[in-house]
Amino acid sequence: MKVGFRMNLFSLFQELKSKIADRSALVTTVGLGYVGLPLALTVHEEGFPVLGFDLNESRVTRINAGEQVISYFAKDRIAKAVASGRFSATSDSARLAEADIITICVPTPLSDEREPDLSYVLRAAEEIANWLRPGQLIVLESTVWPGCTATKLRPILERSGLKAGRDFFMGFSPEREDPGNDKFNTKSIPKVVGADDEHSLQLLQQFYSAVVDKTVPVSSTATAEAVKLVENTFRNVNIALANEFKRALSAMNVDVWEAIDAAATKPFGFMPFYPGPGVGGDCIPVSPVYLSWRARDVGSEMPIVDLSRNTNEDAPCTMAARLIALLKDRGVNAASAKVLLLGITYKRDVEDTRESPALALLNQLELQGIGAVDYHDPYFPVMPVTRDHPHLAGRKSVPLDSAALSMYDLAVVTTDHDVVDYEAVARDSRLIVDTRNVFKKKKLAVSGNKLVKL
Ligand SMILES: NC(=O)c1ccc[n+]([C@@H]2O[C@H](COP(=O)([O-])OP(=O)(O)OC[C@H]3O[C@@H](n4cnc5c(N)ncnc54)[C@H](O)[C@@H]3O)[C@@H](O)[C@H]2O)c1
Structure with a gap:
C-alpha cells in the first residue's frame, strides 16, 4: 500500500489506543485452526468485532454457517458469534486492510528434514504486507524460534514501505492454548506479550488485557518467542524422563504412576509428568527442534534437549518391540497376532492426529511384523490423511463390542479418550497394555494377569 500522507506515530498510537479502549478495533486472526479460532472467539466474546482470515475456504464457509468445527467447543459457540453480526470469516486477503489488529496463528511444523518450517508464517506475512496500512498492530502468535519476528516477519512487512515502530506496531505473543483442557481456556491462561518498541508493547498489553485475565509483558519479541520454547521443551524433556523412570521402575517392580503421584504430594520442587507411548501434537515434539536448531545456528548446543527429543521420537518403536516381546511371552507369534x-x-x-505417537506405534507394529493391527477411535471413524503416515489413510475404526474385543490377542490403550467403554475393554479383551494408566485412574479392576503396564 502506498503511503501518501504519514500520520505521526503518536497520533497512530492514540487512535488505536482509543479503539481498543472502546472495543471498536477490528481484530483479524490469520489462521482459524485449533489456536486461532478459540482466540478469535474469545476476542469477540470480550466485545471486539472480529473478521477471521483463513486460506481454507471450506473452513471459512463452515465457520460462517455457524458449524461447531472443533468438537470440544460448546455446540452453539460459533453459531452465537456469527449470529451477533460481529464475527465472520473470509478467505479474501484484501480484507486484511480493514483490520486494526492482526494476530497470526498459522502452523509452524517441521520440514521433511525435521527442521523449522516457517513457510506458513512467511506466506501470511506476505499477505499482510500487501495490505498493510499505517497504525495497524501485527502480532505473531505461532511458535517460532527467538529472533524470528524481528528478522523474518518484520522485513517482509516493511517491504510495504512502512516501518515497524514508526508507521505500524508489531509484537509477539505465544499461544498457550491447550486443546480439550476444561480447567484452563484462552481467557484464563496468562498471556505473555513482547515487543521491540515501547508503543507496540503498550498496545499489546492494552489489547490482551482487554481479552484475557492476565498479561505478562517481557522486554522483547525474542524473549516472548523464547518463553514458548522454554515451556514446551521443559515438558518434552520431562516426559522423556518420565518414560525413563517407567522403564527402570518397572524392572524394579515399582508402579511408576504411583511413585510419581506420591512424589507430587511434595509441595515444592516437584511437578508431575507421566509416561506414555511418546509425545504428539503440533507443539511439544516440535518446539525442542526449533530451539535446538536455533541454538546450533548461534553456535550453541543443547544435548539434553536433543537426547530427550530422540528418546520421545523413538518411544513408539521401542514400545512396538516390547509389545511383540510380550505377545511372544504369552505364546502368540507376531506374524499371526491381531x-x-x-x-x-x-x-x-x-x-x-498431528505427530500422534499412536499412529507411529501402529506403523511400527506393522513394520516389525505384527499380522494385523486395527484401531478404534470415536473421533476418527475413518483414518485421515496425515503428514507422517499418509499410507494409513482410509482405514476404518472397528466397533468396540464384545465380539470384536475378544478377537484380538492384545488391546493397547494408546489414547485415553473418556468416551471409550473401558469396562467392556476390561471384560472382553484377552490381554491389555495400558500406556496411559487409564484403568487405575478410572478405578476399574481387570481380572487375572491380563492387564500389563509396559
Ligand atoms: N494446537 C495446539 O495445541 C497449539 C498450542 C499452542 C500453540 N500452537 C501453535 O499455534 C500455531 C497454529 O497451530 P494450530 O494448531 O492452530 O494449527 P492448525 O493447523 O489447527 O490451524 C492453522 C490454520 O491456519 C490456516 N492457514 C495456514 N496458512 C495460512 C495463511 N497463510 N493465511 C491464512 N490462513 C492460513 C490453515 O488453513 C488452518 O486453518 C502453531 O505455531 C502451533 O505451534 C498450537
Missing part, C-alpha cells in the same frame, strides 16, 4: 489400538489422536478427547 492387535487393537484404542485411540489414534495425540491426546485424549481431541480430534487431532
Whole structure:
C-alpha cells in the first residue's frame, strides 16, 4: 500500500489506543485452526468485532454457517458469534486492510528434514504486507524460534514501505492454548506479550488485557518467542524422563504412576509428568527442534534437549518391540497376532492426529511384523490423511463390542479418550497394555494377569 500522507506515530498510537479502549478495533486472526479460532472467539466474546482470515475456504464457509468445527467447543459457540453480526470469516486477503489488529496463528511444523518450517508464517506475512496500512498492530502468535519476528516477519512487512515502530506496531505473543483442557481456556491462561518498541508493547498489553485475565509483558519479541520454547521443551524433556523412570521402575517392580503421584504430594520442587507411548501434537515434539536448531545456528548446543527429543521420537518403536516381546511371552507369534489400538489422536478427547505417537506405534507394529493391527477411535471413524503416515489413510475404526474385543490377542490403550467403554475393554479383551494408566485412574479392576503396564 502506498503511503501518501504519514500520520505521526503518536497520533497512530492514540487512535488505536482509543479503539481498543472502546472495543471498536477490528481484530483479524490469520489462521482459524485449533489456536486461532478459540482466540478469535474469545476476542469477540470480550466485545471486539472480529473478521477471521483463513486460506481454507471450506473452513471459512463452515465457520460462517455457524458449524461447531472443533468438537470440544460448546455446540452453539460459533453459531452465537456469527449470529451477533460481529464475527465472520473470509478467505479474501484484501480484507486484511480493514483490520486494526492482526494476530497470526498459522502452523509452524517441521520440514521433511525435521527442521523449522516457517513457510506458513512467511506466506501470511506476505499477505499482510500487501495490505498493510499505517497504525495497524501485527502480532505473531505461532511458535517460532527467538529472533524470528524481528528478522523474518518484520522485513517482509516493511517491504510495504512502512516501518515497524514508526508507521505500524508489531509484537509477539505465544499461544498457550491447550486443546480439550476444561480447567484452563484462552481467557484464563496468562498471556505473555513482547515487543521491540515501547508503543507496540503498550498496545499489546492494552489489547490482551482487554481479552484475557492476565498479561505478562517481557522486554522483547525474542524473549516472548523464547518463553514458548522454554515451556514446551521443559515438558518434552520431562516426559522423556518420565518414560525413563517407567522403564527402570518397572524392572524394579515399582508402579511408576504411583511413585510419581506420591512424589507430587511434595509441595515444592516437584511437578508431575507421566509416561506414555511418546509425545504428539503440533507443539511439544516440535518446539525442542526449533530451539535446538536455533541454538546450533548461534553456535550453541543443547544435548539434553536433543537426547530427550530422540528418546520421545523413538518411544513408539521401542514400545512396538516390547509389545511383540510380550505377545511372544504369552505364546502368540507376531506374524499371526491381531492387535487393537484404542485411540489414534495425540491426546485424549481431541480430534487431532498431528505427530500422534499412536499412529507411529501402529506403523511400527506393522513394520516389525505384527499380522494385523486395527484401531478404534470415536473421533476418527475413518483414518485421515496425515503428514507422517499418509499410507494409513482410509482405514476404518472397528466397533468396540464384545465380539470384536475378544478377537484380538492384545488391546493397547494408546489414547485415553473418556468416551471409550473401558469396562467392556476390561471384560472382553484377552490381554491389555495400558500406556496411559487409564484403568487405575478410572478405578476399574481387570481380572487375572491380563492387564500389563509396559
Ligand atoms: N494446537 C495446539 O495445541 C497449539 C498450542 C499452542 C500453540 N500452537 C501453535 O499455534 C500455531 C497454529 O497451530 P494450530 O494448531 O492452530 O494449527 P492448525 O493447523 O489447527 O490451524 C492453522 C490454520 O491456519 C490456516 N492457514 C495456514 N496458512 C495460512 C495463511 N497463510 N493465511 C491464512 N490462513 C492460513 C490453515 O488453513 C488452518 O486453518 C502453531 O505455531 C502451533 O505451534 C498450537
